[in-house]
Amino acid sequence: MLLNDDPAQSDRTRDALTASQLYYLQDLTMEAIAQELHTSRSSVSRLLSHARATGLVDIQVRSPLDAPSRLEQEIQARFEVTAHVVPVPDRANDVDRLERVALSVARILGQYFDSNMIMGIAWGSTMSAISRHITPKPTHNSQIVQLNGAGNLRTTGLGYASEILGRFGNAFGAHVQQFPVPAFFDDPATKQALWRERSMARLIEMQAMMDVALFGLGSPFSEVPSHVYAGGYLDPDDFDSLSRAGVVGDVATVFFRADGSTDGIPLNARGTGPDFAVLQKTPRRICVVSGSSKLPSLRGALRANLITDLFLDEGTARALVSVA
Amino acid sequence: MLLNDDPAQSDRTRDALTASQLYYLQDLTMEAIAQELHTSRSSVSRLLSHARATGLVDIQVRSPLDAPSRLEQEIQARFEVTAHVVPVPDRANDVDRLERVALSVARILGQYFDSNMIMGIAWGSTMSAISRHITPKPTHNSQIVQLNGAGNLRTTGLGYASEILGRFGNAFGAHVQQFPVPAFFDDPATKQALWRERSMARLIEMQAMMDVALFGLGSPFSEVPSHVYAGGYLDPDDFDSLSRAGVVGDVATVFFRADGSTDGIPLNARGTGPDFAVLQKTPRRICVVSGSSKLPSLRGALRANLITDLFLDEGTARALVSVA
DNA sequence: TCACTCCTTGCACGTATGTGCAATCCGACT
DNA sequence: AGTCGGATTGCACATACGTGCAAGGAGTGA
Helix, strand or coil: CCCCCCHHHHHHHHHHHHHHHHHHHCCCCHHHHHHHHCCCHHHHHHHHHHHHHCCCEEEEECCCCCCCCHHHHHHHHHHCCEEEEECCCCCCCHHHHHHHHHHHHHHHHHHHCCCCCEEEECCCHHHHHHHCCCCCCCCCCCEEEECCCCECCCCCCHHHHHHHHHHHHHHHCCEEECCCCECECCCHHHHHHHHHCHHHHHHHHHHHCCCEEEECCECCCCCCCCHHHHCCCCCHHHHHHHHHHCEEEEECCEEEECCCCCCCCHHHHHECCCCHHHHHHCCEEEEEECCHHHHHHHHHHHHCCCCCEEEEEHHHHHHHHCCC | CCCCCCHHHHHHHHHHHHHHHHHHHCCCCHHHHHHHHCCCHHHHHHHHHHHHHCCCEEEEECCCCCCCCHHHHHHHHHHCCEEEEECCCCCCCHHHHHHHHHHHHHHHHHHHCCCCCEEEECCCHHHHHHHCCCCCCCCCCCEEEECCCCECCCCCCHHHHHHHHHHHHHHHCCEEECCCCECECCCHHHHHHHHHCHHHHHHHHHHHCCCEEEECCECCCCCCCCHHHHCCCCCHHHHHHHHHHCEEEEECCEEEECCCCCCCCHHHHHECCCCHHHHHHCCEEEEEECCHHHHHHHHHHHHCCCCCEEEEEHHHHHHHHCCC
16 A cells, blocks of 8 residues: 555665656756666656656646636635636547546645545546546555445446545555445435444544545536436436436535535435535535536535535636626 | 736746646647647747746655655764755766755755745855755745855955845845845954944844754865855965864854864854854754865764754765764 | 566657747837 | 837757667566
């Protein structure tokens, strides 16, 4: 679970460190570094890639705090969340868009997570994309908690969700707490019963102690349905039920309406995601959104006060503030 | 004094920020960025240079804390200071060596200085080299204090020292407190008198409140004499006096012996640097050394407990620990 | 000891990046 | 309006960099 405890890697890491110092702190060329390290230039190139990929070298882009973009300022003013607008050309398709937002988040995420922290994470296409790109950062005594179950009629969901979880845990050297339950129970009573088990209670308790929550948004009725809605988690009856209840989206499979309310939505009694009350107590709640099809969902999440830090692509940001 | 208050720069800075995000967070090529920004690739290259030079982009090389080099560990163990060994090939000449150590320090310095802090800085060839390369970092309500006077028989020293001070102040957006006195008075009584002036007292008081001190080392009797010893600050009598007193070096024109003591060194009564007692109360005391000719001086400074963080080139580090 | 696999290295190539230079733009002063 | 200096731009070139590939090395198992 730890990062560099293989002693064989130690030499490589040391060289990577030296190369990084020479390259990034002293502006030598790779050629010159190769000479000092008695190796070839291409090896140095690879060493530096390695250094960046493992977080030995950390490149931050810091908005000089006085100059957040106009969009970011406006979002902050209107919704009281810290916005990070990711520049993405409007002509980009939804896949690129998601990928680019996820990549940016993955690079920045380390700034929000540190030793002795607990981070809750959801699953879905957004989280999956992020997980594939996180820049590692070594931490101690930290934990990753799964926010909601991932099993469905076809699979236990353990593979998919735990792959995501695992990448986060690995990148941060954190202990991973899986949540081995289906996304939705058939019978609410089963959920009630299971929740009383001590093993589950422990997990729920950890969720209540999260320092950071990281999640995307689901949007059931848009042209580009999210993972939950396409993955066999819900059947037609469920959709009807959501539709009748006026649901516009979900966070970690907890559904909400345009006004942010969740009460009386039947599916929530069977779902496994954390009550919004739990999320609202979490100090930092990072939401990642790409593509304006998620706008209605985003507005609802904002109304529900689920978000403290919002990452979104430029087009969606513009759309968000375009209405009075 | 502030960094980007020229509104004309604002566009450029915004573009630089966007380009940086695309380049460093999304791994686009400059070509692709040029298209998104509707400009030429070379302009993007220049924008990125600009972003790096102004600290918009911050590249850190973080030793994964479990892996300081053997040298760094040993220095830590033996002298109780945090060591940062800068890799420099042994065959490098003294000028390169100084330049490379200074460059490294200049890039890292921002990590030690923040808003609401006071940093005391000395002058000399080391400090000058550092000042020429500092990566800017915006801070608020911070101050740079000159540690010792710089005037000599030929000049008031204001030009040289204030150029260094100015670059630090500029890089951090900090207010600069100059110390407009000679490095050494002819008559100790003049110093006494001046120190009672309120304008001076205020400055001395600020020194006592420093959060960080940054200084190089002087070494009077080595083959490569430091700035103080070559710059017309001392006459032959002074040298004799230092020699007789067993002086091995100075910090901010305060002289000390091999055992770190300063008492009874006549020149100190006429010098303008801060008492070691003042330095010793400063939480962080960063010393930058390059070239093993400064070894005796460094040992003395270590004995005097003047240093909490030591930056030095690899050769000097090896020499430092080579003696039992 | 040999054969096999997996990992690392250097080479060669194509692409990406930095930079001198000339053209152009912009603001200022006459 | 006209002219001048300084800054900014794009081009073209030289250099620096990333990466597929084949060769070599280290480790493993028969």
